[in-house]
Amino acid sequence: MPAPKTQTLQRQEQITQAALDLINVSGVTGLSIAGIARRVGIVPSALYRHFNSKDAVLDAVLDLIQQRLLDNVTHVRKKVRVPLKQLKLLFTRHIAMLSESQAIPQVVFSDAVYNGQPDRRAKVAQIITTYLKEVESIIESGRQDGTIRKEVAPATAAVMFLGMIMPAVVLWNVSGGTFDMAAHERTAWPAYERSIAAHPSEETS
Amino acid sequence: MPAPKTQTLQRQEQITQAALDLINVSGVTGLSIAGIARRVGIVPSALYRHFNSKDAVLDAVLDLIQQRLLDNVTHVRKKVRVPLKQLKLLFTRHIAMLSESQAIPQVVFSDAVYNGQPDRRAKVAQIITTYLKEVESIIESGRQDGTIRKEVAPATAAVMFLGMIMPAVVLWNVSGGTFDMAAHERTAWPAYERSIAAHPSEETS
DNA sequence: GTAGCATGTGAATTGTGAATCACAATTCTT
DNA sequence: AAGAATTGTGATTCACAATTCACATGCTAC
Numbered sequence: 436m437p438a439p440k441t442q443t444l445q446r447q448e449q450i451t452q453a454a455l456d457l458i459n460v461s462g463v464t465g466l467s468i469a470g471i472a473r474r475v476g477i478v479p480s481a482l483y484r485h486f487n488s489k490d491a492v493l494d495a496v497l498d499l500i501q502q503r504l505l506d507n508v509t510h511v512r513k514k515v516r517v518p519l520k521q522l523k524l525l526f527t528r529h530i531a532m533l534s535e536s537q538a539i540p541q542v543v544f545s546d547a548v549y550n551g552q553p554d555r556r557a558k559v560a561q562i563i564t565t566y567l568k569e570v571e572s573i574i575e576s577g578r579q580d581g582t583i584r585k586e587v588a589p590a591t592a593a594v595m596f597l598g599m600i601m602p603a604v605v606l607w608n609v610s611g612g613t614f615d616m617a618a619h620e621r622t623a624w625p626a627y628e629r630s631i632a633a634h635p636s637e638e639t640s
Numbered sequence: 641m642p643a644p645k646t647q648t649l650q651r652q653e654q655i656t657q658a659a660l661d662l663i664n665v666s667g668v669t670g671l672s673i674a675g676i677a678r679r680v681g682i683v684p685s686a687l688y689r690h691f692n693s694k695d696a697v698l699d700a701v702l703d704l705i706q707q708r709l710l711d712n713v714t715h716v717r718k719k720v721r722v723p724l725k726q727l728k729l730l731f732t733r734h735i736a737m738l739s740e741s742q743a744i745p746q747v748v749f750s751d752a753v754y755n756g757q758p759d760r761r762a763k764v765a766q767i768i769t770t771y772l773k774e775v776e777s778i779i780e781s782g783r784q785d786g787t788i789r790k791e792v793a794p795a796t797a798a799v800m801f802l803g804m805i806m807p808a809v810v811l812w813n814v815s816g817g818t819f820d821m822a823a824h825e826r827t828a829w830p831a832y833e834r835s836i837a838a839h840p841s842e843e844t845s
Numbered sequence: 846g847t848a849g850c851a852t853g854t855g856a857a858t859t860g861t862g863a864a865t866c867a868c869a870a871t872t873c874t875t
Numbered sequence: 876a877a878g879a880a881t882t883g884t885g886a887t888t889c890a891c892a893a894t895t896c897a898c899a900t901g902c903t904a905c
Contacts, residue, residue, distance in 0.1 A: 440852050440901060462751025464669065468893060480895080481853050489893070537754070544749030546667025549742070549813060560814040591827040594811070598803025601810070606799070608754060609765040622796040630835035645871055645882050673863060685865080686883045694863065 438477045446485045449475050451495040458496070458538040463545035466493075493547060494555070500539055501562045507532065508569045518577030519632060523624055525570070526599060533604045534616055540604055567593045574631070587631045595630070599623050643682045651690045654680050656700040663701070663743040668750035671698075698752060699760070705744055706767045712737065713774045723782035724837060728829055730775070731804060738809045739821055745809055772798045779836070792836045800835070804828050 441449075453474035458466055468489055472479040486492050511525045533539055542548065548559050570593040577583030583592075603623070606614040646654075658679040662671055673694055677684040691697050716730045738744055747753065753764050775798040782788030788797075808828070811819040 437853050462755040464751045465755055478854055484852055541751055541754065546669045546746055550667040550670055556814060563811065563814060588827050591831060594807050594824065595803065595828060595831060597807040598800065601806045602799050602802040609761060609768060619799065622793050623800060626796060626800060626835050630831050642883050683884055689882055
């Protein structure tokens with residue numbers, strides 16, 4: 436029984452999502468046209484009605500990832516107003532997001548990216564840079580309103596913000612979920628806050 | 641003309657090193673028996689005289705990486721005595737090491753690791769954990785001699801130490817060398833130091 | 846309702862890379 | 876120097892995955 440016909444636009448979404456799911460399970464290496472097709476419920480060759488190549492699918496996945504990341508930022512911006520709180524919330528949400536689905540680090544670190552066409556590497560670079568710019572902009576607001584110290588360089592602080600997240604996620608993934616993410620959240624944030632805030636919430640020294 | 645015969649032990653070293661080099665250039669995906677063999681100067685099938693499988697080669701590469709990482713720590717320990725200075729030196733050397741050869745992040749993040757046999761993931765976990773333990777132990781010395789604040793949790797501080805390095809390396813790789821690593825070194829370290837040191841070297845606030 | 850377009854299907858093609866094998870050349874032992 | 880062990884070689888097999896193609900079927904406009 437053939438799969439019901441579906442508009443290319445919807446199929447593209449289904450395919451991109453299926454690809455992301457598949458990467459979650461099997462990594463970028465395990466990403467195959469056949470695998471995606473199976474998940475979508477069509478036959479491999481049918482996939483080519485909606486994407487020109489596997490590479491095109493990967494590009495779409497990258498777009499999806501970027502969208503997810505930026506959605507996260509937008510949500511946080513709406514939810515809270517104080518820059519420091521925005522950062523903390525963003526931190527929490529990110530940790531949650533990345534430990535649920537390891538696909539994002541998988542893709543970002545995959546050598547399909549590093550060693551594929553330069554286009555793709557550039558795209559990943561752009562995704563990360565864009566994201567960092569958002570974080571920087573939050574930090575900059577904090578500097579303006581005095582909640583973050585003036586001597587803090589937004590660029591560096593943004594990279595270190597990533598630095599709170601990345602190793603934790605890697606440890607989480609590699610340890611097979613053993614790494615105590617909650618504890619990391621509790622201890623890492625105060626440390627980060629101390630290094631940038633004008634008046635850390637708890638004066639411990 | 642056949643390649644000169646060479647003892648398995650030497651060949652294994654050549655092969656492991658060649659594999660690491662190849663990963664530097666083409667990533668883990670680009671790692672092929674044929675590619676390694678070409679670099680070593682033998683024919684693909686000859687490689688099986690010295691390794692049972694490609695996986696075995698990858699395992700050897702992991703061992704090599706672990707050795708390099710720990711050598712780094714040992715060297716730093718010998719070179720300097722003050723814990724904070726040890727950390728700073730370790731930071732510098734790490735950045736240098738990883739930006740020269742992107743192979744290490746490539747392997748550590750590769751899905752050959754994440755989605756291969758659990759053995760391998762466990763091995764990577766052990767490598768990272770062991771390394772972190774070393775960093776923790778340096779931090780612990782600092783707490784003992786009073787140069788690092790008592791409230792600093794060694795485990796968290798060690799993870800954040802990684803956090804200074806990881807994103808920088810990723811940015812460096814992804815940006816194709818555009819990211820200003822030297823600037824990061826100059827700005828990130830003081831920030832990190834401030835968050836753990838008892839008496840930061842420059843009081844700026 | 847029918848022509849034309851969009852979507853789905855199975856078979857066939859092609860490429861790639863790991864692994865095996867029988868044989869050759871070299872080195873070691875004695 | 877003979878025989879055994881080690882290492883190197885080329886041809887070959889095997890599995891797997893991307894892509895193409897000719898054909899089938901459903902959908903839409905007129």
